[in-house]
Amino acid sequence: MKPNLIMSFESSCDETSVAIIQNGDRILSNIVATQIPSHKRFGGVVPEVASRHHIEEITYCMQDALEEAHVTYDDLDAVAVTYGPGLVGALLIGVTAAKTVAWAHHLPLIPVNHLAGHIYAANFVKPIRFPALALVVSGGHTELVKMPKRGQFQIMGETRDDAAGEVYDKVGRVMGITYPAGPDVDHLAHLGHDVFHFPRDMEKAHNYDFSFSGLKSAFINVVHHAHQMHRRLNRADLAASFQDAVVDVLVYKTRKALQNYLVKQLILGGGVAANSSLRARLKSMLERDFPQTEFLKAPKKLCGDNAAMIGGAGYVFYQEHRFAGPDLNADPGLEFDWAPGALQ
Amino acid sequence: MKVLALDTSNRPLSAAVLQDQKILSTRLTTVHRKHSSELLPIIEGLMDDAGFQPVDLDRVVVASGPGSYTGIRIACTTAKVLAFTLGIQLVGVSSLKTLALNFSADEGALVNPVFDARNENMYTGLYRIQNQVPVSVIRDQHISLGAWLQKLQSVQQPILGIGDASHFKARFQRALPQYHLVAGEDNLPQAAELGIFGETQEPVRDVNHFIPNYLRLTRAQADWWKKHPDASKDPGSYIDMYQAK
Numbered sequence: 001m002k003p004n005l006i007m008s009f010e011s012s013c014d015e016t017s018v019a020i021i022q023n024g025d026r027i028l029s030n031i032v033a034t035q036i037p038s039h040k041r042f043g044g045v046v047p048e049v050a051s052r053h054h055i056e057e058i059t060y061c062m063q064d065a066l067e068e069a070h071v072t073y074d075d076l077d078a079v080a081v082t083y084g085p086g087l088v089g090a091l092l093i094g095v096t097a098a099k100t101v102a103w104a105h106h107l108p109l110i111p112v113n114h115l116a117g118h119i120y121a122a123n124f125v126k127p128i129r130f131p132a133l134a135l136v137v138s139g140g141h142t143e144l145v146k147m148p149k150r151g152q153f154q155i156m157g158e159t160r161d162d163a164a165g166e167v168y169d170k171v172g173r174v175m176g177i178t179y180p181a182g183p184d185v186d187h188l189a190h191l192g193h194d195v196f197h198f199p200r201d202m203e204k205a206h207n208y209d210f211s212f213s214g215l216k217s218a219f220i221n222v223v224h225h226a227h228q229m230h231r232r233l234n235r236a237d238l239a240a241s242f243q244d245a246v247v248d249v250l251v252y253k254t255r256k257a258l259q260n261y262l263v264k265q266l267i268l269g270g271g272v273a274a275n276s277s278l279r280a281r282l283k284s285m286l287e288r289d290f291p292q293t294e295f296l297k298a299p300k301k302l303c304g305d306n307a308a309m310i311g312g313a314g315y316v317f318y319q320e321h322r323f324a325g326p327d328l329n330a331d332p333g334l335e336f337d338w339a340p341g342a343l344q
Numbered sequence: 345m346k347v348l349a350l351d352t353s354n355r356p357l358s359a360a361v362l363q364d365q366k367i368l369s370t371r372l373t374t375v376h377r378k379h380s381s382e383l384l385p386i387i388e389g390l391m392d393d394a395g396f397q398p399v400d401l402d403r404v405v406v407a408s409g410p411g412s413y414t415g416i417r418i419a420c421t422t423a424k425v426l427a428f429t430l431g432i433q434l435v436g437v438s439s440l441k442t443l444a445l446n447f448s449a450d451e452g453a454l455v456n457p458v459f460d461a462r463n464e465n466m467y468t469g470l471y472r473i474q475n476q477v478p479v480s481v482i483r484d485q486h487i488s489l490g491a492w493l494q495k496l497q498s499v500q501q502p503i504l505g506i507g508d509a510s511h512f513k514a515r516f517q518r519a520l521p522q523y524h525l526v527a528g529e530d531n532l533p534q535a536a537e538l539g540i541f542g543e544t545q546e547p548v549r550d551v552n553h554f555i556p557n558y559l560r561l562t563r564a565q566a567d568w569w570k571k572h573p574d575a576s577k578d579p580g581s582y583i584d585m586y587q588a589k
Contacts, residue, residue, distance in 0.1 A: 017588075027589050029587065029589075030587060030588045030589055031585065031586075031587055032585070032586055032587070032588050033583050033584070033585045034583065034584045034585075034586070035582065035583055036584065037582045037583065037584055038579070038582030038583065041564075041568050041572075041582070042564045042568065046562060046564040046565075048413060048562045048564075049562050049564060049565060051413070051414070051417060052555070052558070052562075052579070053579060053582075053583060055417055055420060055421055055424070055555055055556065056555050056579050056580065056583075057583060057585075058421065058424070058425065059424060059425065059428040059551060059552050060552055060585070061585075062425075062428065062429070063428075063552070064585075064587075068587060073429065088414075089413070089414050089417070092380050092414065092417065092418065092421070093417065093421050095380065096380060096417075096418060096421040096422055096425070097421055097425040099384050099422075100384070100421070100422050100425040100426050100429065101425060101429050103384055103387075103388070103398060104398040104399075104426055104429050104430055105398075105429070301588045301589065302588060304588075306588045308588065308589075325385075326384035326385050326388055327381045327382070327384070327385050328381070329378055329380050329381040330380065
């Protein structure tokens with residue numbers, strides 16, 4: 001039987017990416033044009049610059065994706081695209097490109113939620129089994145997602161303020177680490193110890209929501225105070241104390257969700273899912289408290305934004321015939337529905 | 345030659361399907377706000393009217409800026425990806441020149457298309473109609489109203505002001521007695537005119553290189569280049585491309 005082939009597009013933030021996915025779980029090609037060197041100049045993502053880069057790079061990515069996969073448009077079964085959440089101007093390039101390809105070649109168009117993509121990055125490692133719980137942690141998102149069945153995504157909890165990856169970048173800026181700060185802070189953290197005991201926003205709320213603003217303020221206060229007193233702080237200890245606090249909160253809330261929602265798998269995805277401490281701490285928590293639950297992590301190469309994960313998730317919707325028309329628009333504030341009875 | 349022409353540079357959305365310089369079907373709307381939702385359904389309708397399939401097209405002509413950043417990217421992304429995916433020709437035409445095409449019949453006329461760029465700034469240029477096409481006299485630019493009025497002071501001939509010029513009506517007419525604001529639909533871009541003109545133009549050599557002509561850096565880029573005058577101006581040098589498998 002001819003394999004199913006999906007061409008997928010991702011442009012929600014600062015990566016332009018096009019991939020060719022076979023049967024939902026095999027990557028034939030996954031071209032990523034990252035704008036990190038560009039936005040590094042400005043200390044963070046500048047939305048208008050991001051949009052300009054996307055239109056510069058989009059056809060190069062398409063060309064390489066087709067060539068690497070040895071595929072032509074005639075071989076394709078569908079086109080999938082991230083239509084939200086993300087930066088509206090950035091999303092529009094991928095959405096417009098995907099719609100145009102679908103129209104030009106008479107292919108169905110599959111709209112994909114970016115976070116479903118991050119979750120389905122793990123499906124390239126092993127098939128997702130249901131019910132599952134996913135923790136998605138990235139520069140723009142921190143969310144616990146309940147997946148009762150294939151193709152169903154329900155929010156159990158999300159960040160009330162900053163996303164975890166966003167706090168990494170802000171803390172990094174205070175420490176003089178350039179955007180994106182996650183990998184460097186992670187590296188530094190392993191050389192230090194938690195001596196600052198930053199606040200963990202955990203016990204107050206009885207729901208599964210996250211909050212990192214208190215931690216961020218505490219961190220900035222400590223650094224500014226030391227600066228005023230002309231005292232030098234140990235950078236490794238600062239990083240370790242910060243990272244311990246972030247990971248404590250993420251693990252605590254995930255554990256709480258698992259206590260109330262029995263699942264076959266815990267899935268970890270998103271840019272911050274590459275964080276070594278988060279991976280290790282979730283693993284030991286599962287082994288200790290939920291030995292029946294399998295830990296399925298997105299491969300490190302697919303933690304950042306990429307189109308392969310969008311094609312992977314898109315295949316699920318393809319099978320359910322969840323298609324969009326030529327009027328598909330970007331939806332920068334797109335969200336999954338909340339889980340029934342979730343404490344908001 | 346079968347041509348699709350598109351302009352979403354500003355609030356008006358205009359699209360047309362032509363064959364050998366003849367208009368088969370065209371549409372102009374000024375009511376829609378969501379060009380990204382509207383453009384492809386409108387193209388589909390025009391293609392149906394003409395009885396064309398996407399693969400029948402030989403060329404896409406697009407108004408490539410200046411204008412609303414997001415607006416120009418809608419038509420430009422559609423045109424670029426369509427040309428790339430079908431392997432057909434692509435022509436980009438200044439969005440200001442596209443507006444000046446409305447006066448192609450007024451041989452010798454001086455035409456000044458204007459797009460409001462807010463804060464007393466505008467995107468504008470000066471064109472003279474020669475051999476039934478607008479030829480640039482003063483290049484397209486992003487400029488303050490005051491500076492532009494000064495540039496036009498020395499022009500003796502009557503100037504036809506079109507586009508968003510009505511926003512600056514009083515100022516134009518006080519400063520330049522020879523300036524005439526045009527009323528009515530000549531202020532709106534006509535994709536049919538764009539298609540007819542675009543059919544005569546040289547297509548871009550490499551579709552991959554095609555980008556809109558914003559005529560303006562972002563604030564972040566301008567500030568950065570001020571501090572790093574020797575840094576590469578090639579946007580591609582700030583992109584890393586890799587395969588994630």
